[in-house]
Amino acid sequence: MIHFERVTYTYPHTAHPALRDINLDIDEGSFVAVIGANGAGKSTLCAALAGFIPHHFRGELQGRVIVDGLDTATTPLSELVTRVGLVFQNPFNQLSGAKLTLAEEVAFGLENLGVPREEMFARVNAALDIVGLREFANRSPYALSGGEMQRVALACILVMEPRVLVLDEPTAQLDPIGTRELFHALRALISERRCTVVLVEQKTEWIAAFADRVIALHDGAIVLDGTPRAVLTSARLDEIGIRVPRYTVAARAAREQGLWQRELELPVTFEQAVQGFQTRSGK
Amino acid sequence: MHRSFFLPRRSGLHELHPLTKLVGVLALVGIGFLARWSHLPIALFLFAVLPLAAWGRIARDLIRVTLTVVLPFVISIAIVQGLFFPGATKTLIDFGFFALKEEGLVFAYGTAGKILLLAGAGLLLLFSTHPSDLMLALVQCGMPHALGYIVVTAIQLLPQLQAKAAAILDAQRARGLETEGTVLVRVRALIPLLSPLVFGALADVDERALALEARAFSSRRAKTSFKELRDTRGQAIARWLILLGGTIVCAIEVWR
Amino acid sequence: MNISIRDVHFGYDAAQTVLRGIAIEIHRGERVALIGQNGSGKTTLVKHLNGLVRPTRGEVIVGDWNTRAHSVAQMARRVGLVFQNPEEQIFKNRVADEIAFGLANLGLTRDEIAQRVDAVLTRTALTACRDAHPYELLASQRRWVALASILALDTPILILDEPTTGQDAAGLTRLGALVNELTREGKTIIAITHDMDWCAEHFDRVIVLKQGRVLVDGDPHQIFAQTDLLAETFIEPPQITRLGMALGFSETVLTVDEFLQMQKNVSTASSQ
Numbered sequence: 001m002i003h004f005e006r007v008t009y010t011y012p013h014t015a016h017p018a019l020r021d022i023n024l025d026i027d028e029g030s031f032v033a034v035i036g037a038n039g040a041g042k043s044t045l046c047a048a049l050a051g052f053i054p055h056h057f058r059g060e061l062q063g064r065v066i067v068d069g070l071d072t073a074t075t076p077l078s079e080l081v082t083r084v085g086l087v088f089q090n091p092f093n094q095l096s097g098a099k100l101t102l103a104e105e106v107a108f109g110l111e112n113l114g115v116p117r118e119e120m121f122a123r124v125n126a127a128l129d130i131v132g133l134r135e136f137a138n139r140s141p142y143a144l145s146g147g148e149m150q151r152v153a154l155a156c157i158l159v160m161e162p163r164v165l166v167l168d169e170p171t172a173q174l175d176p177i178g179t180r181e182l183f184h185a186l187r188a189l190i191s192e193r194r195c196t197v198v199l200v201e202q203k204t205e206w207i208a209a210f211a212d213r214v215i216a217l218h219d220g221a222i223v224l225d226g227t228p229r230a231v232l233t234s235a236r237l238d239e240i241g242i243r244v245p246r247y248t249v250a251a252r253a254a255r256e257q258g259l260w261q262r263e264l265e266l267p268v269t270f271e272q273a274v275q276g277f278q279t280r281s282g283k
Numbered sequence: 284m285h286r287s288f289f290l291p292r293r294s295g296l297h298e299l300h301p302l303t304k305l306v307g308v309l310a311l312v313g314i315g316f317l318a319r320w321s322h323l324p325i326a327l328f329l330f331a332v333l334p335l336a337a338w339g340r341i342a343r344d345l346i347r348v349t350l351t352v353v354l355p356f357v358i359s360i361a362i363v364q365g366l367f368f369p370g371a372t373k374t375l376i377d378f379g380f381f382a383l384k385e386e387g388l389v390f391a392y393g394t395a396g397k398i399l400l401l402a403g404a405g406l407l408l409l410f411s412t413h414p415s416d417l418m419l420a421l422v423q424c425g426m427p428h429a430l431g432y433i434v435v436t437a438i439q440l441l442p443q444l445q446a447k448a449a450a451i452l453d454a455q456r457a458r459g460l461e462t463e464g465t466v467l468v469r470v471r472a473l474i475p476l477l478s479p480l481v482f483g484a485l486a487d488v489d490e491r492a493l494a495l496e497a498r499a500f501s502s503r504r505a506k507t508s509f510k511e512l513r514d515t516r517g518q519a520i521a522r523w524l525i526l527l528g529g530t531i532v533c534a535i536e537v538w539r
Numbered sequence: 540m541n542i543s544i545r546d547v548h549f550g551y552d553a554a555q556t557v558l559r560g561i562a563i564e565i566h567r568g569e570r571v572a573l574i575g576q577n578g579s580g581k582t583t584l585v586k587h588l589n590g591l592v593r594p595t596r597g598e599v600i601v602g603d604w605n606t607r608a609h610s611v612a613q614m615a616r617r618v619g620l621v622f623q624n625p626e627e628q629i630f631k632n633r634v635a636d637e638i639a640f641g642l643a644n645l646g647l648t649r650d651e652i653a654q655r656v657d658a659v660l661t662r663t664a665l666t667a668c669r670d671a672h673p674y675e676l677l678a679s680q681r682r683w684v685a686l687a688s689i690l691a692l693d694t695p696i697l698i699l700d701e702p703t704t705g706q707d708a709a710g711l712t713r714l715g716a717l718v719n720e721l722t723r724e725g726k727t728i729i730a731i732t733h734d735m736d737w738c739a740e741h742f743d744r745v746i747v748l749k750q751g752r753v754l755v756d757g758d759p760h761q762i763f764a765q766t767d768l769l770a771e772t773f774i775e776p777p778q779i780t781r782l783g784m785a786l787g788f789s790e791t792v793l794t795v796d797e798f799l800q801m802q803k804n805v806s807t808a809s810s811q
Contacts, residue, residue, distance in 0.1 A: 037707045038679045056496060078502040086497045092443075093487055094494040097436040098415045100289075107509035114504035117511070124509070145577060156498060172705050175577055175733045177773050202707060205778065243708040246736060246778040250795045259802050270778070274785045277802065447627060453591050454628035458688065459615040459644030475640070478630030482674065486626060 002026035007063035018044040020220040033207040036217035037241030051080035085162035091149035103137040127159040131185040147178020208268035233266040247273035288409040296339030301420040310529035315400040317536040324396030332403040357395040364391035540602040540695040547597035559751040572738040575748035589618040619694035625685035699730040739777040739793035764791040
């Protein structure tokens with residue numbers, strides 16, 4: 001579904017490449033998390049996936065990015081956005097600012113694509129159902145909390161039925177409730193559709209619960225690529241500036257003091273941590 | 284948190300097609316501005332705009348905005364005109380250095396009436412019509428889609444700009460910026476208050492452009508509409524009649 | 540410098556009461572975390588501390604200054620407030636100038652200003668960005684610029700509104716270290732945060748606001764033990780604390796060290 005071949009990209013007027021020799025293959029239907037320190041290239045990767053690089057951001061792109069069989073460099077952006085949906089950090093700025101109700105707001109993308117009105121209702125309702133906001137369909141998009149607004153932004157993209165969904169730190173500006181709501185919406189999405197998801201997140205505890213695969217970026221290059229458990233317990237996380245899940249930190253320190261069984265893999269989720277620590281106590 | 288001009292109410296006025304309201308407002312303003320009779324603008328405001336506002340259940344809001352915003356403006360014009368109208372001779376009140384002249388006041392009365400009518404009719408339209416509906420109507424008549432979007436969002440996002448300005452004021456005051464006192468102090472405060480607004484607005488525009496792009500805004504396909512504007516044959520006929528009638532009246536006035 | 544918040548009530552208008560009788564005493568050198576749902580009144584409360592907002596009823600005394608009797612500019616000498624959005628204050632073309640802005644308002648000499656700016660740049664790891672345009676930096680770096688500009692004012696009291704938003708691991712560590720350093724220097728730090736893990740690791744007092752009232756106020760060990768009460772206002776304890784609870788610890792743990800200590804006790808106890 002997604003194929004990056006020797007991709008190197010430099011923003012205009014900058015010397016240092018934001019992405020360096022990225023080689024990546026992502027299968028259809030997988031849920032991939034991308035982690036990295038600020039400035040490591042995560043947003044750049046998202047933009048390249050959606051075709052905003054090179055169409056919106058000029059700069060120098062080497063290599064090829066193929067998404068859903070289309071080469072992003074040669075396919076027009078208006079075509080690419082129907083295949084790859086992109087959700088950003090700031091909920092407020094993703095709303096069109098032109099619509100009175102949630103339903104109209106979600107339908108905005110369909111209006112732009114010239115979808116017939118009869119078809120719109122079903123798609124809008126389906127999208128609102130997935131994010132759990134169907135009952136607010138007639139409310140103003142601005143009379144919502146940050147978390148709700150972000151879920152609307154997600155619905156606005158889902159309604160266009162993209163094959164790939166890219167989310168660039170969608171919970172960065174949300175409080176814990178909003179974060180939880182967004183992840184629940186993602187969970188609903190996964191169970192209903194065969195959508196490939198690429199999620200950029202700093203909150204590694206959530207990633208561990210959702211992703212099949214985690215990719216770590218450092219200074220524009222991929223330095224780690226594997227299962228959540230493999231990547232998030234890697235000793236390299238500290239040096240590349242990524243937050244290690246608290247459970248992992250606790251277990252690693254415990255292991256050094258003989259309080260965590262040596263043979264037992266380090267945990268990345270709450271459940272794994274509880275299980276692991278209970279094993280030690282012989283329960 | 285998000286305010287806009289539009290006031291959602293259940294009223295006949297709100298149900299009208301946006302073009303009907305637009306045409307009506309344009310006719311009112313056109314006739315009021317071009318007519319000879321000096322009392323017509325105020326008469327139209329009192330006997331056309333206000334009853335329509337009552338029908339739309341927006342009378343109270345309309346009156347409130349008129350009193351708080353328009354009236355002070357109008358009064359200051361009256362004073363200026365009354366004192367400085369060129370070529371005036373009939374003095375009403377003499378203050379010594381300045382004198383309040385009759386011609387000036389008469390002119391001011393005329394101007395005041397027109398401003399009142401313009402503002403009243405404008406508010407009538409804005410309060411009872413959601414900008415996106417108005418734009419949809421205009422786009423259906425042939426206005427470019429992008430232009431419609433820009434105008435709608437400019438109107439809708441004004442409150443957000445206001446909120447941002449307030450936040451900037453707070454942040455800069457918290458850094459010791461003085462904002463009250465002499466003119467010099469206030470002038471010095473302008474850049475720290477306006478620059479972040481501009482920078483922020485530009486950065487926002489950047490982000491919004493991306494988000495719009497991601498929702499196929501620049502797609503070349505013919506656009507459809509989720510919302511249907513309700514129109515009746517009666518309204519369509521009325522619009523043509525008003526347009527015709529209004530044009531004739533204006534033409535007559537101009538001819539004279 | 541102590542802060543005394545005495546029975547403060549506040550509403551932006553007659554219809555909306557945001558604060559309903561807040562009474563808090565904060566002493567010099569405390570590290571206080573202010574937590575609570577959105578809309579509980581946290582930001583409004585901290586705006587009372589530098590006079591941006593004045594109570595409709597009650598008093599706020601900072602040191603010996605009643606906020607009603609002093610302008611915001613005066614209060615800014617005692618209370619530094621760092622807001623959430625750096626974009627709502629940045630207006631200079633150079634990071635160094637942006638940081639120096641508040642200092643000019645304090646009436647320092649040019650040399651003194653230059654010195655302070657350098658010191659603050661080092662402290663916030665922004666020395667390399669000294670001459671950069673703030674909008675060329677990453678968003679997370681801009682937050683540090685805003686923080687630096689308030690830090691430079693060297694106020695005895697520093698308030699941070701959601702400082703952890705958008706920070707990566709290095710940023711969080713640096714932020715925590717800064718909080719510790721500043722309190723060692725005798726400053727009082729108040730932070731609004733919804734990052735419970737960060738809060739538990741760096742603050743010795745937690746105040747929970749709910750609908751304009753103080754729900755609980757005290758040592759984080761006691762506060763985070765009250766899971767039901769916190770659940771009412773949708774607050775979850777820090778992850779380490781939850782882990783400890785799930786393992787049946789008799790005491791609340793907040794940090795990895797405390798956790799290990801308890802786990803050690805549990806292990807030695809069970810092996811006996």
